[in-house]
Each structure stands twice: as C-alpha cells, then as structure tokens.
Amino acid sequence: MSFSSNGVSWSAAEPYGTTKSWTLADGEGFRTAYVKYQDAAGNWTNEPISRGIVVDKTAPSRPTGVAASPSGNNRVNVSWTASTDATGVTGYTLYRDGQLLGTVTITGYTDQSVLPGHTYSYTVTARDAVGNVSPPSDLVTAAVPWGDSVPPTTTLALSPDPGAGWANQSVTVVLSSSDGTDGSGVRQISYSLDGWSTSNTYTQPFSVGEGVTTVSYRAEDNAGNLETSNTSPAIRVDLQPPSGTVAINGGATLTNSFGVSLSLSAEDTGSGVTHMRFSSDGSSWTTAESFAGSRSWTLPAGDGSHSVHLQLRDAAGNWSAGSISSAIVVDATPPTTPTGVTATSPDGVSVSVGWQASSDATGVTGYRVYRGGALLGESTSTGYTDNDVSSGNSYSYTVRSVDSAGNLSLPSVSAAIALATDAPVLDLAMTGNLVDPLPGETVRLQVTYRNNSATDAVDVTISCPLPDATTYVDGSATAGGVFDAGSGVVRWALSSVPVGATGHFYFEVTVD
Ligand SMILES: [Ca+2]
Ligand SMILES: [Ca+2]
Ligand SMILES: [Ca+2]
Ligand SMILES: [Ca+2]
The missing domain is CATH 2.60.40.10 (Immunoglobulins)
Known part of the structure; x- marks a missing residue:
C-alpha cells in the first residue's frame, strides 16, 4: 500500500497493514489523506481512496467581559462575552477558586453551591470542537451576602455570683453569645470594664478583682450586626479583711x-x-x-x-487573720489588814493614829482612816494626825489599806482614846507704873486673877514672872506669895477659885 496527502506524490510502497500513522499537510483547514493498494499480482487500485478532515490547532479566543454577581444569599450568576474560534466554540468551563466548577455551552452559569457570607473567585475558559482550550479569563470575585439583619445575643455568667452583695474572692466572668440557628454566626464578643473606654476582644473567661466593677459587653455577627451594649450588675469584690x-x-x-x-x-x-x-x-x-x-x-x-x-x-x-488583742492585769485580792493600830494624844489637842504597814502583790498605795466608822481621811504613810478632836471626848479609829487595783482591806482592829477634860484657866493681868522708870526706883505691881472658865478651879498655883530689868523686893509679895529666885517668878497657891471668882495680889520690884 502507499499513501499521499495530495493524490500526486505517494509514499513508497509498503506491506499491507490495518493501521497507519500519517502526517497531513502543514497548516490548518480541510486536509485529505489518500491510500492505494497493490495485490500480489502487482495491480494497483485504479482510483485512490481518499478521506478528508479539518485540522484546527488554534484555541478559541479568551473569554472577556466576565462578571460575577450574587443573587440573594445562595447563588452567584456568572456571565461573559462569547469567544470566537475558526471552527466554532463548542463550550465553556467554569473554575471557582481554582477548582473546576462545571461546563456550559452558553455564556452564563449559575453557581448554586455558594454559602452566605463567603467570597468566591471565578475564571472561564472556552474550547472548540477539537478540544483546544482558551487561556483563562480575568478573575472576578463575588461576595455572597449573609442575609442576616439580627444581631447576636450575649449573656454573662459570674462565678461565684455575689448578687447584690460582696464576694470575698475574685469573680470569674463568662460571656457566651448566640446568633440563632439561622444567623450568620458570632464573629466576636467585645467587653470593657467600667464603661467602653477600652474595648477588649473576649477569648476566654476573665477575672474581676478587688473593688466595684461593671462589665459592658456586646457581640457582632458575621453579617456585621452589632448587638446593643449590655452592662452587668455591679460586681463587688472585697479581698481584704478588716x-x-x-x-x-x-x-x-x-x-x-x-x-x-x-x-x-x-x-x-x-x-x-x-x-x-x-x-x-x-x-x-x-x-x-x-x-x-x-x-x-x-x-x-x-x-x-x-x-x-x-x-x-x-x-x-x-x-x-490572727487576732487583735489587748491585756490587763487583774488584782482582785485585797491587801493585808493593817495591824498594831494605836491612838495617842501627847498634847491633848490632837490624836496621832499609827499602824503597821500592809502588804499586797500589786503594792499598797495608801490607807484610809475611819473614826467612829466614818471615813476621816487618807494617808500614804503609816500614820495620821486627827486635829479635829476636843478634850473630854473619846474616839475610836480603824484603818483599811488600799492596793494599786483599788482593793480595800478589811477594817483593822479599832484603837480608842479618851481625851482628858480641860483644866479651868484663870485670866491673869499685871498692872503697875513701869513707864519710864528711873534706875533704883521701887515699883509696886498688882496681879489680878479671875476664873472665867466653866468649872471651879482647885489647887491653883498662880505664877508671875518679874518684868525685865527688875529685882524682886524681898518679902514684898502679899497673901503668902513666894519668890522663886531659880525661875524668877512669884507664886501664890490657892485651894480654890470658884467660877466667876476674882482677886488680886501685890509685890514690889526695884528698877535695875
Ligand atoms: Ca480552533
Ligand atoms: Ca445575626
Ligand atoms: Ca474588706
Ligand atoms: Ca491586791
């Protein structure tokens, strides 16, 4: 057999076969292949057998004018301008985000496999009848809307929840938000402490510490719907003990x-x-x-x-924590009772009270002196002088000791004293001319007595000292008066001077 592309020039004869690879004439367009056969006797086919085919090695033009627009929230319409090709465009192939999406024979495609809120990119290629594919078109994008106009709802939970009171530990705040089953979904929860001065993105539960805090919070969904701000109740936390x-x-x-x-x-x-x-x-x-x-x-x-x-x-x-404390010493035990209490009156016009010191664990601070059971006065020593006494009266004294804590001892054994009755006292006066005396002059002096007291005086001795710078005249004293040269006085002894009685004596002196 032998082959030809133009029916004029033939390939070299070769043995018969049922298949044959053959190269058509260069270029595009209608091409013809010819074949003729020879039998064993050497006879060739009278008329060559031919078959024609169109050769198309050129891809269609690149699709232009590609547009992709969402329709609702569940489809995207893609359209483009028809490509051209010498042998005809037989169809187009759609790619979405680089992946094969589908093929069509018209210049439009509806993508119904889109999700709300997503953005997609599309390209288109054209192909001709023999499978030549054009370069991809420009890439176009389409954002599918959410179809969601309802903001999310956010709730706040506190652990522990102090309610209207106070927590004594940090409070954990948990925010959770929902956009409903048909919503676009929660994109973000934002919160802020004590007003919206600073907005934080919520990622996990957070703690609120010491003080009074409010939490403002809201969420935004994927469609951009922003929830109206919520504000928590005041969260009161007190970690510090008093x-x-x-x-x-x-x-x-x-x-x-x-x-x-x-x-x-x-x-x-x-x-x-x-x-x-x-x-x-x-x-x-x-x-x-x-x-x-x-x-x-x-x-x-x-x-x-x-x-x-x-x-x-x-x-x-x-x-x-721990304790706040204070201490005090208790002394509930009285001092020992004073002993050896005495009452004496050496001068007859006052009474001296004395005693032995008491003892006490916290110390004796003083003594109280009682007369006839009534408090008379206090002393810090072991003695007391009672000046408020009068002759002829009897007095009884007791003493109690006092310690630092104010405890009072039992009363001591009492000490009594009886003051003697006063002796009557005579009023005495001495008169005589001793004005501007001359040395050697003898002066006569008169001694007058009178009992002005309340009792009769018995066994009375009247003593009268000589005036200064004078000398007693021996034997001059009347009524048995005697001069005592040792003490320089003239004395008279009277057995009795009744109340109201008066009398007088004389004696003489010479002026020195
Ligand atoms: Ca072509
Ligand atoms: Ca929503
Ligand atoms: Ca506190
Ligand atoms: Ca005591």
Whole structure:
C-alpha cells in the first residue's frame, strides 16, 4: 500500500497493514489523506481512496467581559462575552477558586453551591470542537451576602455570683453569645470594664478583682450586626479583711474586777465591718455578733495578766487573720489588814493614829482612816494626825489599806482614846507704873486673877514672872506669895477659885 496527502506524490510502497500513522499537510483547514493498494499480482487500485478532515490547532479566543454577581444569599450568576474560534466554540468551563466548577455551552452559569457570607473567585475558559482550550479569563470575585439583619445575643455568667452583695474572692466572668440557628454566626464578643473606654476582644473567661466593677459587653455577627451594649450588675469584690483595735477598760493596765468593758474600733476596705467575735486564748471564739463600739466582757478567773482577743469580719465574709488583742492585769485580792493600830494624844489637842504597814502583790498605795466608822481621811504613810478632836471626848479609829487595783482591806482592829477634860484657866493681868522708870526706883505691881472658865478651879498655883530689868523686893509679895529666885517668878497657891471668882495680889520690884 502507499499513501499521499495530495493524490500526486505517494509514499513508497509498503506491506499491507490495518493501521497507519500519517502526517497531513502543514497548516490548518480541510486536509485529505489518500491510500492505494497493490495485490500480489502487482495491480494497483485504479482510483485512490481518499478521506478528508479539518485540522484546527488554534484555541478559541479568551473569554472577556466576565462578571460575577450574587443573587440573594445562595447563588452567584456568572456571565461573559462569547469567544470566537475558526471552527466554532463548542463550550465553556467554569473554575471557582481554582477548582473546576462545571461546563456550559452558553455564556452564563449559575453557581448554586455558594454559602452566605463567603467570597468566591471565578475564571472561564472556552474550547472548540477539537478540544483546544482558551487561556483563562480575568478573575472576578463575588461576595455572597449573609442575609442576616439580627444581631447576636450575649449573656454573662459570674462565678461565684455575689448578687447584690460582696464576694470575698475574685469573680470569674463568662460571656457566651448566640446568633440563632439561622444567623450568620458570632464573629466576636467585645467587653470593657467600667464603661467602653477600652474595648477588649473576649477569648476566654476573665477575672474581676478587688473593688466595684461593671462589665459592658456586646457581640457582632458575621453579617456585621452589632448587638446593643449590655452592662452587668455591679460586681463587688472585697479581698481584704478588716483591721481594728480593742482596749480593756479604756486602756487601763490594772483592774480589781473580772468584769471589764471593751472599747472597739474597726475599719475595712470595701464592704465594711459587720461582725466581731472574742476569745480569751486566741483559739476558742465566741459566736459572731454584730459589730459594736463597746461590749462588756468577763475575764477568766484568777489574778494575773489576762488577754482579750478580737477578730473582725466584713460584709464579704473576710475574717481578720490572727487576732487583735489587748491585756490587763487583774488584782482582785485585797491587801493585808493593817495591824498594831494605836491612838495617842501627847498634847491633848490632837490624836496621832499609827499602824503597821500592809502588804499586797500589786503594792499598797495608801490607807484610809475611819473614826467612829466614818471615813476621816487618807494617808500614804503609816500614820495620821486627827486635829479635829476636843478634850473630854473619846474616839475610836480603824484603818483599811488600799492596793494599786483599788482593793480595800478589811477594817483593822479599832484603837480608842479618851481625851482628858480641860483644866479651868484663870485670866491673869499685871498692872503697875513701869513707864519710864528711873534706875533704883521701887515699883509696886498688882496681879489680878479671875476664873472665867466653866468649872471651879482647885489647887491653883498662880505664877508671875518679874518684868525685865527688875529685882524682886524681898518679902514684898502679899497673901503668902513666894519668890522663886531659880525661875524668877512669884507664886501664890490657892485651894480654890470658884467660877466667876476674882482677886488680886501685890509685890514690889526695884528698877535695875
Ligand atoms: Ca480552533
Ligand atoms: Ca445575626
Ligand atoms: Ca474588706
Ligand atoms: Ca491586791
């Protein structure tokens, strides 16, 4: 057999076969292949057998004018201008985001496999009847709308939730938002503390600490719908326990009573002091009670130092750590009773009371002296002088000692004294001319007596000293008067001078 592309020039004869590869004439357009056969006797086909075919090696023109536009929120319409080709365009192939989407024979395509809120890119190629494919068109994009006009709804949860009160630990804030089953979905939750001054993107639960805080929050969906801002209730957190002081009996260091008065002060950051409790040993506490500025308290039995411990609680439930304490010494034991009490009156016009010192564990600070059972006065020594006495009266004294804590001893054994009745006293006067005396002159002096007292005087001795710079004239005293040269006085002895009685004597002196 032999082949030809033009029926004129033939290929070299070759053995017969059922297939043959053959190259048509160059170029495009209608091309013909010829064949003729030879039999074993050498006879060739009379008329060559021919078959024609159109050769098209050129791709169609690149599609232009591509447009992609969303329709609703579930489809995108893609259209373009028809390509051209010498042998005819037989169809177009759509690609979305680089992936094969489909083929059409018209210049439009509806993509119904889109999702709301997504953006897609499209290209188109054209092909001809023999499969030549044009270069891809320009890339066009289409954003499919969400079809969502309802903002999301955000809720806030607190753990622990202090409600209208106070938490004594940090509060965890959990925000959760929903856009409903048909919504475009929550894109972002934003929040801010104490107003929208600073906006934070919520990614995980966060803590709110000490103080009073509000949380503002809102969400935005994927369609851009922004929720109206929500504001949490005030979140009150108080992590700090109260502090304070306790004073026993106004800060005294010593008392004689186990019943004491406590003065309390307290302060707190945050929720404020609400409760208090007490302890004698710092470990066993009274039931909590409402805080007050004062309270009565009974100390444990036994003299010595006793402490009062205080703890304070705030409205959030924080108890003060450790304890606030104060101490006081109790001395409930009186001093020993004074002994050896004596009452004496050496001068007859006052009474000296004396005694032996008492002793006491916290010290004796003084003594109280009683006369006839009534308090007379106090002394810090072991003696007391009673000047408020009168002759002829009897007095009885007792003494009690006092210690530093104010304890009073039992009364001592009493000491009594009786003051003697006063002796009557005579009024005396001496008269005589001693004005401008001349030396050697003798002067006569008169001594006058009178009993102006309330009792008769018996066994009376009247003594009269000589005036200065004079010398007694021997034997001059009348009525038995005697001059005592040793003491320089003239004396008269009278057995009795009744009340109201008066009399007089004389004696003479010479002027020196
Ligand atoms: Ca072509
Ligand atoms: Ca929505
Ligand atoms: Ca506090
Ligand atoms: Ca005592």
